[in-house]
Structure formats: structure tokens, C-alpha cells
Amino acid sequence: MTYKSILTVLTSEATANAPLAQSAALATSFEGHAEALCLGVDRTQTGYYYAGANALVLQETMSRAKDDAAKLQNLAEETLKKTGCRYSTDAGIAQIADMGRHVARLSRFSDLVVLGKPYGEGVGVEAEPVVEAALFEGRAPVLVTPEENQLKGKPKTVLVAWNESIEAMTAIRRALPLLITADLVRIVVIDPPQHGPERSDPGGMLAQMLARHGVKCEIDVLSKTLPRVSDLLIRHTTDTNADLIVMGAYGHSRFREAILGGATRNMLEKATVPVLMAH
Structure with missing residues (x-):
């Protein structure tokens, strides 16, 4: 693709x-x-x-x-x-x-x-x-x-928000052309569930899938030390000097349509680097 x-x-x-x-x-x-x-x-x-x-x-x-x-x-x-x-x-x-x-x-x-x-x-x-x-x-x-910080050419470091959801996987698949060209992709897992299917290796299967595409990955497991997950992702973006965030887009039903959910809206309000989303 x-x-x-x-x-x-x-x-x-x-x-x-x-x-x-x-x-x-x-x-x-x-x-x-x-x-x-x-x-x-x-x-x-x-x-x-x-x-x-x-x-x-x-x-x-x-x-x-x-x-x-x-x-x-x-x-x-x-x-x-x-x-x-x-x-x-x-x-x-x-x-x-x-x-x-x-x-x-x-x-x-x-x-x-x-x-x-x-x-x-x-x-x-x-x-x-x-x-x-x-x-x-x-x-x-x-x-x-954002107006002040666009993605010029190939990204160097990409932050991928992974929570095992369909939306997150959809965004990752749609971002593959950029992930393949990146120098490093950091898979970010925040407070992984203790009883989930990936409890022993959070983000491991995703890293394996991306590695088969030639993507160089690292996994960052973080604790939720801030009230909003989006705030934690933005802080980690600054700490790792990432130039792109990839995450699922979440919404609420409005009759047959949908509107942006709170976490998605907060990310778009505060992000200082480009954000690639998919639903």
C-alpha cells in the first residue's frame, strides 16, 4: 500500500x-x-x-x-x-x-x-x-x-498508540507507508490489562507484524500518571522527540453519524506534531 x-x-x-x-x-x-x-x-x-x-x-x-x-x-x-x-x-x-x-x-x-x-x-x-x-x-x-510543525519527507520517530482496539489497528494499517519509511517506531502501551491476551508481552504481536514489513520497533510500556491518556502521549512525544503520532479515532453515535470522542478531541487540540487517525 x-x-x-x-x-x-x-x-x-x-x-x-x-x-x-x-x-x-x-x-x-x-x-x-x-x-x-x-x-x-x-x-x-x-x-x-x-x-x-x-x-x-x-x-x-x-x-x-x-x-x-x-x-x-x-x-x-x-x-x-x-x-x-x-x-x-x-x-x-x-x-x-x-x-x-x-x-x-x-x-x-x-x-x-x-x-x-x-x-x-x-x-x-x-x-x-x-x-x-x-x-x-x-x-x-x-x-x-498543525500550522507550526508539518511532516517534511520521511518521519524519523513515530509514536504508535496501542490499546488492542480495532480503531488502533485500523490506524496502524493505514499508516504503514509512513511506518515503513520511519527510522524508528515506538509502540506505546499505557497500563496494559493484567488479564488481557497480551498481558505477558504487551505490544509484542504488533511489533512482530510490523517487523515483517521491515519496520524497526521498540515497545514503551507506560503507567497512566496523568488524568488523560492523550496528555501522556503528548508528553511522551516530546520526551522521545517523535515527529508523528498514529492512533485510532474514537467517536460517539449521533443518530447514524458520529462525533469525535473526548480523548480524540483533546489530542487534536493539544498535539504539536501531525497526528494520523483512522476509525
Whole structure:
């Protein structure tokens, strides 16, 4: 497996630089194709259309969203063209309530989705639904890239969060192209269960599986000395100078959809290095 179709979804010029640069770097490294979906967001509440809202007001919001999409597409074209990678761009407008459908459709046909952090100063409210749609509806692996620290080329040290869950294994399998190229992969097990199937050798079977792919592994068994597992992982990332975290994405049911769980949200809020997640 490799990353040949790499999608990024842009909704704001203020947060577009990091995912564009990351997408281009990965497309170059894996000889893949970077695709940028540039969405102008119509933030008009859906109910306004049925409450007698002034037609001029509605038209104004649509026109503004269309202009935003065009500006985003120009930015994406200029940025990706300079990198020399293979790329394409597309522009459109969508309401916040309907964004998930568009993002999920393209995510299903992508090997990897690269997005900016969905939380922080200057980040729009639409950023979180974009991440949720790619993960839970599109079922694609998502690489969330902070503005200040992108993954340049091959990772040196990768931290893999392992808790024997299906979500964690899904993320690891989807991250294999990056794990294979890394200098070292650290399998992190936090408070392994005393009566679990791996009680005598936490992380051992995973390390064996990865080693057969040529991945150099080490296993770190940690005690939960902080209230949140995500805080412990972030601290260990700093201690080991890791430049990528791989972990499962967990959510809560919202009718037929899902929303990010607390641990996943906390990790995306505080992580200072790229985080690759899958569900």
C-alpha cells in the first residue's frame, strides 16, 4: 500500500497553508496526486430559508461563499504549482449542515486526507465537521497537521498508540507507508490489562507484524500518571522527540453519524506534531 490519492479540504485562507504544504510534500514523497477541495462555506442557518428571510440577504451569503471558494482555489493552485507535484483543484459552496456529504464522498476515494487542526485561534466552526466526515463517513485515514510543525519527507520517530482496539489497528494499517519509511517506531502501551491476551508481552504481536514489513520497533510500556491518556502521549512525544503520532479515532453515535470522542478531541487540540487517525 502507498498514498497515491491525497485529498485536502480547504475552507479558509487563514488555515490553508499547512495542509497544502503537507499534501504537496506527501504527494512528492510517494509520487502521488494531491487534490484540493476548496469550499466556500454558506453559514446561513438552514431554517432561515423557510422563515421568510430576505432573498437579497440569502443571495449575498451565497455570493460571498462563491468568492471565498474562488480565492481558496487560486491559493491552492499557486501553492501546489510551486512544489512541482501532480495536483488538481476543485471549488464549490456548501452549507455547514451539508458539508459532510461532500467531504465524505471524496474521502472514500482517497488513500489519505490531510487537514489542518480543527481547533484553535482563527479556526472556523466548520473545521470539526470536516474531520468527522472524513473519518467516520468517508472511512479514510486523516492526517491532522498543525500550522507550526508539518511532516517534511520521511518521519524519523513515530509514536504508535496501542490499546488492542480495532480503531488502533485500523490506524496502524493505514499508516504503514509512513511506518515503513520511519527510522524508528515506538509502540506505546499505557497500563496494559493484567488479564488481557497480551498481558505477558504487551505490544509484542504488533511489533512482530510490523517487523515483517521491515519496520524497526521498540515497545514503551507506560503507567497512566496523568488524568488523560492523550496528555501522556503528548508528553511522551516530546520526551522521545517523535515527529508523528498514529492512533485510532474514537467517536460517539449521533443518530447514524458520529462525533469525535473526548480523548480524540483533546489530542487534536493539544498535539504539536501531525497526528494520523483512522476509525
